[in-house]
Amino acid sequence: MTRIPDHLRPEDWIRTIFSARAAAEGGVIRRKTRDIERIVGRDRFAHELARRGFSAIENGGQTVIFCNREPVRFWSLPEPEAQIPSMEFAKPVDGF
Template identity: 45%
Template sequence: MSLVIRTTTPDAWIAEIFSAKSALSGRVIRRNRAWVDREVGRARFVAEVRQRGFHLLETADQLIVVCHSGPIHMHF
């Protein structure tokens, strides 16, 4: 098992994720669930997504943030 060393603070990580071009342009960002848990914790991540009015989807080991507050329609 390898040791993971954090190189940023949780606040810096959140700022980096939500200032990415995809987030700023209303597209999608995707992160591995375990990575989110390790870097900032699930509760903090969910709170940050909710605070911005975005949508959060989870599939397999991925968390997908739809970076806009408009409606979401699942077609199948």
């Protein structure tokens, strides 16, 4: 496992993350939430997502970054009546 150096500047980390092949191709990137918090902070990270029109979701200490402007659809939610603004929800298709 690669350890992220303590002296990494937030600007360098952001540039590295968003210049990855997956980001350039509109794919998905996953990072540890604690690294995001430690290196750039939640506010700065949220600003960078908004500036690019990207979305992210957090679960189990991981943050998944969707490097495109497509809607994010959840296949299931813990509480069916939960409302998340500006998100679309897809219903599972029979057979899946």
